[in-house]
Amino acid sequence: MKLNIALLAGDGIGPEVIDQAVKVSNAIAKKFNHEINWKPALTGAAAIDAVGEPYPDETHEICANADAVLFGAIGHPRFDNDPSAKVRPEQGLLKMRQKLGLFANVRPTFTFPSLIDKSPLKRERIEGTDLIILRELTGGIYFGERGRKDGGDTAFDTMTYQRFEIQRLAKKGFEMAMKRSKKLCCVDKANVLESSRLWRETVQAMEKDYPEVEVSYEFVDAVAMRLVQWPKAYDVMITANLFGDILTDEASVISGSMGLMPSSSVGSKVSLYEPIHGSYPQAAGKDIANPLATVLSAAMLFEDMDLTEEAQAIRDVVNKSLAEGVVTEDLADGAKAYKTSEVGDWLAANI
Amino acid sequence: MKLNIALLAGDGIGPEVIDQAVKVSNAIAKKFNHEINWKPALTGAAAIDAVGEPYPDETHEICANADAVLFGAIGHPRFDNDPSAKVRPEQGLLKMRQKLGLFANVRPTFTFPSLIDKSPLKRERIEGTDLIILRELTGGIYFGERGRKDGGDTAFDTMTYQRFEIQRLAKKGFEMAMKRSKKLCCVDKANVLESSRLWRETVQAMEKDYPEVEVSYEFVDAVAMRLVQWPKAYDVMITANLFGDILTDEASVISGSMGLMPSSSVGSKVSLYEPIHGSYPQAAGKDIANPLATVLSAAMLFEDMDLTEEAQAIRDVVNKSLAEGVVTEDLADGAKAYKTSEVGDWLAANI
Ligand SMILES: CC(C)[C@H](C(=O)O)[C@@H](O)C(=O)O
Ligand SMILES: CC(C)[C@H](C(=O)O)[C@@H](O)C(=O)O
Numbered sequence: 001m002k003l004n005i006a007l008l009a010g011d012g013i014g015p016e017v018i019d020q021a022v023k024v025s026n027a028i029a030k031k032f033n034h035e036i037n038w039k040p041a042l043t044g045a046a047a048i049d050a051v052g053e054p055y056p057d058e059t060h061e062i063c064a065n066a067d068a069v070l071f072g073a074i075g076h077p078r079f080d081n082d083p084s085a086k087v088r089p090e091q092g093l094l095k096m097r098q099k100l101g102l103f104a105n106v107r108p109t110f111t112f113p114s115l116i117d118k119s120p121l122k123r124e125r126i127e128g129t130d131l132i133i134l135r136e137l138t139g140g141i142y143f144g145e146r147g148r149k150d151g152g153d154t155a156f157d158t159m160t161y162q163r164f165e166i167q168r169l170a171k172k173g174f175e176m177a178m179k180r181s182k183k184l185c186c187v188d189k190a191n192v193l194e195s196s197r198l199w200r201e202t203v204q205a206m207e208k209d210y211p212e213v214e215v216s217y218e219f220v221d222a223v224a225m226r227l228v229q230w231p232k233a234y235d236v237m238i239t240a241n242l243f244g245d246i247l248t249d250e251a252s253v254i255s256g257s258m259g260l261m262p263s264s265s266v267g268s269k270v271s272l273y274e275p276i277h278g279s280y281p282q283a284a285g286k287d288i289a290n291p292l293a294t295v296l297s298a299a300m301l302f303e304d305m306d307l308t309e310e311a312q313a314i315r316d317v318v319n320k321s322l323a324e325g326v327v328t329e330d331l332a333d334g335a336k337a338y339k340t341s342e343v344g345d346w347l348a349a350n351i
Numbered sequence: 352m353k354l355n356i357a358l359l360a361g362d363g364i365g366p367e368v369i370d371q372a373v374k375v376s377n378a379i380a381k382k383f384n385h386e387i388n389w390k391p392a393l394t395g396a397a398a399i400d401a402v403g404e405p406y407p408d409e410t411h412e413i414c415a416n417a418d419a420v421l422f423g424a425i426g427h428p429r430f431d432n433d434p435s436a437k438v439r440p441e442q443g444l445l446k447m448r449q450k451l452g453l454f455a456n457v458r459p460t461f462t463f464p465s466l467i468d469k470s471p472l473k474r475e476r477i478e479g480t481d482l483i484i485l486r487e488l489t490g491g492i493y494f495g496e497r498g499r500k501d502g503g504d505t506a507f508d509t510m511t512y513q514r515f516e517i518q519r520l521a522k523k524g525f526e527m528a529m530k531r532s533k534k535l536c537c538v539d540k541a542n543v544l545e546s547s548r549l550w551r552e553t554v555q556a557m558e559k560d561y562p563e564v565e566v567s568y569e570f571v572d573a574v575a576m577r578l579v580q581w582p583k584a585y586d587v588m589i590t591a592n593l594f595g596d597i598l599t600d601e602a603s604v605i606s607g608s609m610g611l612m613p614s615s616s617v618g619s620k621v622s623l624y625e626p627i628h629g630s631y632p633q634a635a636g637k638d639i640a641n642p643l644a645t646v647l648s649a650a651m652l653f654e655d656m657d658l659t660e661e662a663q664a665i666r667d668v669v670n671k672s673l674a675e676g677v678v679t680e681d682l683a684d685g686a687k688a689y690k691t692s693e694v695g696d697w698l699a700a701n702i
Pocket of ligand 2: 191192221425426441444596
């Protein structure tokens, strides 16, 4: 197979972790006889510095014409505490999601047998967790009208949802549930928000098309509690953009490390694969960041291309590295810590 | 002292847990020579059934003229899955918060030595946790404009904040921080939301008035993760209504049980005291609900009236009941479970 993959390293530790995913993917390509054509492009603070724009048109062209996008991280602290900054790296991320039509962010949460005791949660609560949060990614309060009034003293943001936006996400959720344990949970705040009531109404109307799927409706505050209390109670969850942002980060606690959790964002044109961790600026350039989330994101990419064996080969080598302790300092626990690049080299060599 | 306390039992387990708090408060009044004049009033589904309104004017009069309000819980499942319901119990709660001007919800999170192993989180992560989330309660997306467009196919909610709303909450936060460990964390989503940028800007401008307080700014998604990872990293936190709703429920996991966590809502006229748990309809009428969160809310009430000894007496007797295993089934762990009313009787008798 010939694959054109847009490569967006981004900011902070992005370039370092992306490098390792490239090494591993190239090793897979070699072993399984594929040809990967990497197309690097600028995003985030790096793109602002270079061309004044966090998601330049040129980058969009490269992504829109690729078979898939592999993405590192975006964000730089010099913008975070400056409320007056006009251009922000995150705008690039949002623009990218919108222009590529990446309406569903798929974030699986699972545990690694060899790491289960690293979780802040007790073993018996999390062992066997296997859930997927489907976060709506191109709507809601991220993309509604916002601004200031009263000479700057009033600020507003609008959470807007259209029925079709909910339908296409819910459809994915129902389909995933059918392939798994046939349980779908719609997470909203329908006791307060009108947009949540539209979510509930829309999903309820779709239930009849999937008679085998057992659908539950829960409030986001209750889920924020239960998710860490009894994660095994959940299977497929669908939720709005902002709620998904919060809950997926929270869910990452279950596995014990954000450095392990991959994600995909699927859309109409092309899909994007990225670790759920951020740009982690404190670690940038130090060759210490954990590359596994990005490597596992590449596995999701292969899986979605129906290259199942290839995806499994990546997951296997990751498990092997964990079992053998070839890990970065966040997981080393007093034992020898490997560098980011060393972990990548080891994984590629062991494919 | 003579106290007029409005008594809003509400729905579900509300009446049962309120009864126990009344027993305990009366025992305190007797012991310390106070006179409590309880003024019962209707709210929630109970009020809808009786007078068609979840927060009737009569109830408001009683609350507005009381020295404090003791509140149980609101909510009934028959409204939850009916997106077309015109009157909802929760509207009563929101109306009450707004009309009484309860702009700050104070939710402490701490651990009980005798219950620490009930938490889903590991002991070493949580032991010694002592944080307070100050949730803005009369603004934000709970009270902004909302509605439908396009014949019902589009729904919207507006998150609006005015500078003074942020200032008065932040002021409380700074003052609390000064009395505690001088650390304040402002939780927002300033990398996306304009209203969050107004929060950050407003709090930043107040920093100079509290030079001793160390202020940090964190994104809500990151906090959702860190709060269960390292709760001891936090002390006083301030945040918007919706974020506070989610984070406070999540924080309740730390203590191991929602049934234990009290809260107060302070305002311009009168303050309100309530357990953070909901109406828990599955348990209603069964005399099994844990009354301690409501009893501890009464302790917060006495504390705010500067009746410090009285408040401490309540906390002491609660700790004693936990240590001696006089607890409801949620905490019994195989041992004998006491009824809600039995726990209340025991507490009152041991004051
Ligand atoms: C960086 C930020 C804008 C982004 C978001 O809120 O979506 C991030 O938190 C994420 O989850 O990908
Ligand atoms: C019942 C609901 C409207 C309410 C809220 O969202 O504020 C509840 O969750 C709470 O936290 O008191």
